[in-house]
Amino acid sequence: MYFDAHFHLFDNTSLGDNLAANIGENSSSDYFFKKYHTRESAIGGVVMGNGPLETQGENLPDNFYYCVGLDELSYFPLTAEIYNKIKIHLQNPKCVGVKLYPGYLPIYPNDKQYEPIFKLCIECNKVLAIHTGMPAAVSAKLKYTRPIYLDDVAIDFPELKIIMCHFGNPFLEEAAAVMEHNSNVYADLSGLIEGNFTTKYFCETQRDYINLLKTWIKYIGDSKKFMFGTDWPAVNCIEYQKFISQLFDPSWLDDVMINNALKIYNIRLKGL
Ligand SMILES: [Zn+2]
Numbered sequence: 001m002y003f004d005a006h007f008h009l010f011d012n013t014s015l016g017d018n019l020a021a022n023i024g025e026n027s028s029s030d031y032f033f034k035k036y037h038t039r040e041s042a043i044g045g046v047v048m049g050n051g052p053l054e055t056q057g058e059n060l061p062d063n064f065y066y067c068v069g070l071d072e073l074s075y076f077p078l079t080a081e082i083y084n085k086i087k088i089h090l091q092n093p094k095c096v097g098v099k100l101y102p103g104y105l106p107i108y109p110n111d112k113q114y115e116p117i118f119k120l121c122i123e124c125n126k127v128l129a130i131h132t133g134m135p136a137a138v139s140a141k142l143k144y145t146r147p148i149y150l151d152d153v154a155i156d157f158p159e160l161k162i163i164m165c166h167f168g169n170p171f172l173e174e175a176a177a178v179m180e181h182n183s184n185v186y187a188d189l190s191g192l193i194e195g196n197f198t199t200k201y202f203c204e205t206q207r208d209y210i211n212l213l214k215t216w217i218k219y220i221g222d223s224k225k226f227m228f229g230t231d232w233p234a235v236n237c238i239e240y241q242k243f244i245s246q247l248f249d250p251s252w253l254d255d256v257m258i259n260n261a262l263k264i265y266n267i268r269l270k271g272l
Helices: 014-022 028-034 080-090 111-122 147-156 172-181 201-203 207-220 237-245 250-264
Strands: 002-007 042-048 062-072 095-100 128-129 162-165 184-188
Touching: 002 028, 014 201, 028 162, 028 172, 042 095, 062 080, 080 095, 080 111, 080 184, 080 207, 095 111, 128 147, 147 162, 147 172, 172 184, 172 207, 184 250, 201 207
Parallel strands: 002 042, 042 062, 062 095, 095 128, 128 162, 162 184
Antiparallel strands: none
């Protein structure tokens, strides 16, 4: 079992359909919950929001939460109307944070126009999740996705809990430096692979890359800093669970696969 701290519900948009088709699955919410919300797989999770603010976070079952996602350039510079919509989300108990999409949007994470949102997260005791590293869209620009820009935010807002989504991959060295330097920065391990893969074949053919991942995880050396996520529909979640599990010492797995996400996102699971 695992808690999926980073996945998407694109619900039959073209991006979702393409990603799902790559792994032989269907991008609908119904499909996701039927396939993965079982005793053997996801006990809960956090949806990283996309699309209109009006509909994000709707119809989530117990133990599934969301970060309100700001993936539209039209939200910036932030107007009072958008700010208030974000605030209403953050007052919803199902909403555990804000997700920023640097790279997909040409705005650096440390841009001043995000500061009201950082303050709002602190005020509402919610988390800030930030895309870092390789984006899924060819039009997204890599310079905005460098982990180093999270250092400014973490230092200037020490009360803010920050999730570095995708562990900055493949900017792993920079990601590790930012995490070592800032006790308020955590990483989710979603999206390190995209598309169809088997763990066995991937580990055989990408051994040096796997060793790099293990090296920087060990360098940080803190079992409380990492959390499992899939980035579904980018990958099959069961196969991805196998892949992430073999990166860690078995004694870390309860924390990485479930406990850390619950603690960092302030989630108490129901019925378990
Ligand atoms: Zn994602």
